[in-house]
Amino acid sequence: MGRKVIVGFITFLLVSVGAFSCLLAQEPLSKRIANYTMDVRLDPEKKVVSGSEVLTWLNDSEVELSELYFHLYLNAFKNNMTTFIADARRVYPGRIPRLKKEELSYIDVESIKIIGEEGVEPIDITPTIEYVQPDDGNPYDQTVMKVTLPQPLPPQQTIKLDISFTAKLPLGMARTGFRDDYFFVAQWFPKIGVFYEGAWNCHQYHYTSEFFADYGVYDVNLTVPSNFILGATGVCRSKKDNGDGTTIYNHYQEDVHDFTWTASPHYLVYEDTFTHEYLPEVKVILLLQPYHKMFKDRYIEATKHALRYYGEWYGAYPYPQITCVDPAYRSGSGGMEYPTLFTGGAYWLTPIELRSPEGVTIHECGHSWWYGMIGSNEFEDAWMDEGFNSYSDDRVLEKAYGPNYFSRRFLQIFSIVFKRFSYKPTWGSISAYRPYAKLDDMSRLTWEFMDGTSYHINSYSKGAITMWTLENYLGPELSAKVFKTYFQRWKFRHPRPQDFIDVVEEVTGQDMSWFFDQIVFGSNELDYAIERISSSPVAKRQGYFDEEGERAFITGEEEGEKEEKEEVIYESHVIVRRQGEVVFPVEVLVTFENGEQEKKVWDGEYRWVRYTFNKPTRLQSAEVDPDHKIFLDINYTNNSKTMNPRKLPAYKWAFRWMFWLQHFLETFTFFS
């Protein structure tokens, strides 16, 4: 074959690959199952959003479906008997939400019709509406609606529904609602549940649950007063003044699983652009409360850090725009994630060392990955978004801002930062986790945790330190590969815990069930300790010894002279103990006085292990998990022992305390 032919063939190949990848680029990012076209209007006086949605829904299952399930989240705040409020009473007894008439919310579906072929009269299925309570049977709960179809919907067929609804918004509650003329409109429209694993997955709204939905395209017309500034999921495609004091905005976004918007006349709007060596450009929009102007750069910078690091570690942010909303004071809407839009939260006079609003900004922006693109089931597997995300935001915080510092707010106004005392952002999670380690398994339906704290700690804190422990166990490279592979494989889908475990096992080539069974599906404590160390010169021989066919009685004195010339051998023992029920392989570092070190690896299975060393040097110290990799270890102080304990720190801290006490006493001579 001539050279030209080869070149020509290669060119042809390259062109075809290029064309193919072009084709790929046009492929939707997600399987667009639930697609909404909406036309709604905000009545700021009545605190009502009303209008209609056309839902185009694909039956992606293998079975015919004759029922459809919808979330009507706003009915959670309809009265004091809903499952949400009952949960609130149970999980946080001290925090019962308000129940004033004008502060409550509800959503009414006025009509629901099946739209057929053009020219065919829509079929009204409104009379089939039924409220169902799949989780608890609570008859007062109307957060899940079921409709019955006149004819079953065959697999892989699409149905089009025209739904009219009116949503009365609550006074800022569970991150939705109004405060004066500030509106944050979330979980506000009739939203179809997810049919997967052979059944409808459409849970009632619980106090400790978040959400779950299918991906699709949102094309939403929002009519709001013209003096209002609007922020919403997706990109604003058009804006038209209606001439009646209202303006209609069109927002459009593909491949997301929710749509949220906010409107207020007071927002300051800032735009910026995230750019990166190889990640796509993203327009960053900040909607800021006027009294938080000083936080402008900090919000934007934190958002960019999140876009950068999550993008580098897991995969690019695929949408053209992200909106960061600084929520209004006491609006109850701070710190929450939605597709392409999230809320932060700032507090006047907070220095940057306190990482606020940085921490919440990175966390909520980071949910674009763990929740937004990885569409895990937040009702059932909360740790898969909150745990992954807390772990990831800790990593970003550390990379971008360094350690956390101790601080105190003087008179609840001025923050004093103690730069001498810093700590890794994730240590806070360990602190939160310790007292609750044995309360619940990490993987559990969110409303079935013992209480709100247990839900929170298992989902966020334990979730984060579990991922850290996994990362440290696998090592940075393998771990990076695991998370990236998992993200790339499962983005725009609904992974389950086992899907993540499968990726871990595939990437590492190891059976990791021991890890997940104990930690994710269990609630035992992990605690390894150095139980005892000792080191002493090898005892001289004493007694009867049979040597070369003769029996000799040795007193020990005979060898004395010899020993003086020879070096002394020390027999050292280290006992490592497993104090918790979790079995975890551990490393043990033994250090000798001459600087020599030995590292042992123990499978950690039996209750304890003893290591014996005969060396011409005394043992100095032993430490289990010497690189401090196992963040799940609930007692780290017992991880080491030394032959030469230091007393200085006890004095140092006792003196510091004493000074505080001296000054305390002297201060209160004020009364004498």
Next chain:
Amino acid sequence: MGIFKALRTGIKRVNKNKKMWFFLLVVNILVALVLTFPLYSALKTSIGDSLMGERLTKGFDYRWYDEFKYKFRDTGFITLWSPTIVGSGTFFSNVESLATGRFFQFGPTILVLMAVYVLLNILFAGGILGIFHSPEEKFTIKGFFSFGGTYFNRFFRLFIMSGILYGILYFLAVPYFSGLINRIGGTAASERVAMVLGLIFGVVMFFLLFLVNMIFDYAKIRTVVGNGKSMLKETGKAIGFVFKNFGKTMGLYYFIGVLGIVFMVIYGVVEPQISQVTPLLVLLAFVWQQVYMLARIWVRLTFFSSQLNLFMGLQKEKKVSETAA
């Protein structure tokens, strides 16, 4: 009598009584030791023969700290221990406690200790003022306690009376104002409103606390100078005196207060510079702490001494002008 003259002679008298400073410091240390030992032994137990000893010598370790607090969470006062009470944190913590009455939540152990110390210092206040007012102005243990004993009963009554006023501030004014701040702040457009109100409240609270404190200082001074027997009368007259000479009494009080703040700042700047990684440096830090405590005691003595001067000076001027008239 001007405030600076009162202050100058006041300081001179305080400086003449160095033994008194050290006596008060020793008592302060002894009382503080009562709750330092339990913390020390808790620290010793926790650090034990672990490598934490090494790590905490060189720096700070959050995970150890967190476990320590968790281990001793039921012991009450130990939970007050934290890195935020170190350095200038000491002052912020205690000054805030004074302004808000937060110390009432500190648990019985520490409150009992505080009560003992306050009682001791009611006794000492008589000793201090007695000696400062005596012709020799010289500290002796015998003289100190004899004056202390002489005035204890009367000063204790003043303590009860002032306690009622402080109680009104802590148990009525603080809850009332924090309720008010919450109500107004709750309906405000931003968190700033509540913060500014909180700041205003803090300033007002300090002003009132200091005012009560100053009035009762003069009530004690009057009692010593005039050997008054009715504490109600002395307090009434002290109020009259303070308000009649408002500029001077306030000027002197706040000027000495500012001196106290200057000492705090100096301490707060120097303390972090001492790295405390060797026994010698830990000792140095300890010495520096005690130097500050001496300065703090000096400030308290200067309050007594200078206010005594101001009172006596103004009384004399009054008498002179009365005779002149």
